[in-house]
Amino acid sequence: MVRLRGEREAAGGHGRQAEVSGDSAVREGRDETERGRTGQAARRPPPARAVPAAIEVSHLTKVFGGRTAVSDVSFSVAGGEVFGFLGPNGAGKTTTVRILGTLISPTAGSATVAGIPVGPASAAEIRQRISVMPESPGLYQRLTVTENLDYFARLYGLPRREQRITEALAAVGLADRAHDLAGSLSKGLRQRAALARSLLNEPAVMFLDEPTSGLDPVASHEVLGLIAGLRDRGVTVFLTTHRLEEAERLCDRVAIMSTSLRTIGRPENLRQELFAASLDVTVAAALPEPGRVFGGIPAVQGWKAAGPPGGGPAGYVLTVSDVARAAPAVTRALVGAGADVLSIAQSRHTLEDVYLQLVADTEGGPR
Numbered sequence: 001m002v003r004l005r006g007e008r009e010a011a012g013g014h015g016r017q018a019e020v021s022g023d024s025a026v027r028e029g030r031d032e033t034e035r036g037r038t039g040q041a042a043r044r045p046p047p048a049r050a051v052p053a054a055i056e057v058s059h060l061t062k063v064f065g066g067r068t069a070v071s072d073v074s075f076s077v078a079g080g081e082v083f084g085f086l087g088p089n090g091a092g093k094t095t096t097v098r099i100l101g102t103l104i105s106p107t108a109g110s111a112t113v114a115g116i117p118v119g120p121a122s123a124a125e126i127r128q129r130i131s132v133m134p135e136s137p138g139l140y141q142r143l144t145v146t147e148n149l150d151y152f153a154r155l156y157g158l159p160r161r162e163q164r165i166t167e168a169l170a171a172v173g174l175a176d177r178a179h180d181l182a183g184s185l186s187k188g189l190r191q192r193a194a195l196a197r198s199l200l201n202e203p204a205v206m207f208l209d210e211p212t213s214g215l216d217p218v219a220s221h222e223v224l225g226l227i228a229g230l231r232d233r234g235v236t237v238f239l240t241t242h243r244l245e246e247a248e249r250l251c252d253r254v255a256i257m258s259t260s261l262r263t264i265g266r267p268e269n270l271r272q273e274l275f276a277a278s279l280d281v282t283v284a285a286a287l288p289e290p291g292r293v294f295g296g297i298p299a300v301q302g303w304k305a306a307g308p309p310g311g312g313p314a315g316y317v318l319t320v321s322d323v324a325r326a327a328p329a330v331t332r333a334l335v336g337a338g339a340d341v342l343s344i345a346q347s348r349h350t351l352e353d354v355y356l357q358l359v360a361d362t363e364g365g366p367r
Contacts, residue, residue, distance in 0.1 A: 052115065054079045054205050054236035055100065060109035062095050069095040071260045072109070079204075082227065082237040084247040087257035088359055093240050096257070097207050100238070102126050114204040128156075131203040135210040137194035141183030145174060145193050148182055153200050168196040172226055188219025195226055205236045212243060224250055248351035262358045271349045275357075278347040279318045279326060280306070284340035286314035293337045294318060299326035313342055 055077040062070040070092040077083045102123035111118040114129040153161040172192040212220040255264040294303045306315040320326035
C-alpha cells in the first residue's frame with residue numbers, strides 16, 4: 001500500500017464529532033447533562049477538523065497574445081477529493097492544469113497547490129508534492145516496468161527507490177508483471193504502469209488527463225477502481241475527461257469550463273439546479289387530446305410529446321411541481337381517458353445533460 005506523508009494522513013482524515021445524548025452518552029459514561037457518572041463534568045470531544053483545500057484558485061486568467069484561454073476562474077478542491085474538470089476542446093482545461101502544474105505562469109490571479117503558492121520561486125517545491133499522468137503513458141517500451149519506474153525515481157532523486165517501486169506496483173496490481181517489457185503490455189496495463197509511476201513520489205495531488213482514453217470497458221473499469229482507491233488513501237485527484245458517465249460515477253464534484261467557469265458542484269445538485277422535476281410517460285397509443293388529459297392535473301405544470309410520431313407507443317414528458325403528487329394523479333387521468341399505460345417514471349437527467357445544456361448556452365446554441 002502506498003504510504004502517504006504524515007501531515008496529509010492527518011489532514012485527509014474525516015473526524016466525526018460524537019453524539020452527546022441518548023445511547024452514545026450512556027456508552028461513554030455520561031448522562032445527558034454532559035456529566036460523567038462520578039459527577040464531574042465529562043470532557044467534550046474535540047470538534048471535527050476541517051479538511052484543508054488541496055487546490056485554491058482565485059481569479060485565474062491566462063492570455064496568449066490576443067486570445068484569452070482562461071478568464072477569471074476561481075474554485076477550490078478539498079484534500080482527498082476526486083474533482084472532475086470538464087469542458088469542450090479549447091475550453092481552457094489544459095491551460096489551467098499547466099498553470100497548476102507550474103509549467104506556465106498565469107497572466108493574472110493566483111493559486112495554491114498542496115498549500116504552496118504557485119509561482120516561479122515555489123515551482124520545484126510544488127512539483128515534489130504533485131504528479132501528472134498524461135493521456136499517453138510515456139513509458140520506455142524496451143525497458144521493463146521496474147526499469148521504467150527506477151529510471152523516473154532516479155530522475156527525481158527519490159530515496160528508498162526499491163521500496164517505493166514495490167509499493168507502487170502493488171497498489172496498481174502489477175507486482176506480477178514487474179519484469180515484463182513495457183512494450184509487451186496491453187494499453188490497459190501500460191496505463192496501470194503509468195499510474196504506478198505517478199505514485200512514486202507519494203503525491204498530495206494527482207493530475208490525471210483522460211486516464212481511460214482508448215481502453216476497453218474492462219480495462220476502463222479497472223483503472224477507475226484504482227483512481228477510487230487513491231481517494232481512499234487521501235490523495236487529491238484532479239481529473240480531466242470527456243467521458244461524462246465516468247465523471248458522474250467517480251467524482252465528488254465537477255467543474256464545467258468554457259474559458260470561464262460555467263458551474264461547479266456535485267453532479268446530483270447540478271441536475272436539480274438546471275432541470276425541473278418531470279415525469280416520463282409512455283402509453284400504448286398516442287392520446288387524441290393530451291392537453292385535456294394533462295391540463296386538469298394540479299401538479300402538472302406543462303407537457304410535451306416525446307419520441308417519433310407513428311402508430312406505436314407514444315411518449316410524453318410532463319413538468320411537475322411534485323413528483324409524488326403528480327404520478328398517481330397522472331395515472332388516474334390516463335386510465336380515465338381509456339389509455340393503456342405502459343410506464344410512468346421520474347425523468348433521470350445525466351451529467352451529460354447538464355454539460356450539453358451549459359455548453360449549448362455558452363455557444364449560443366439551442367437550449
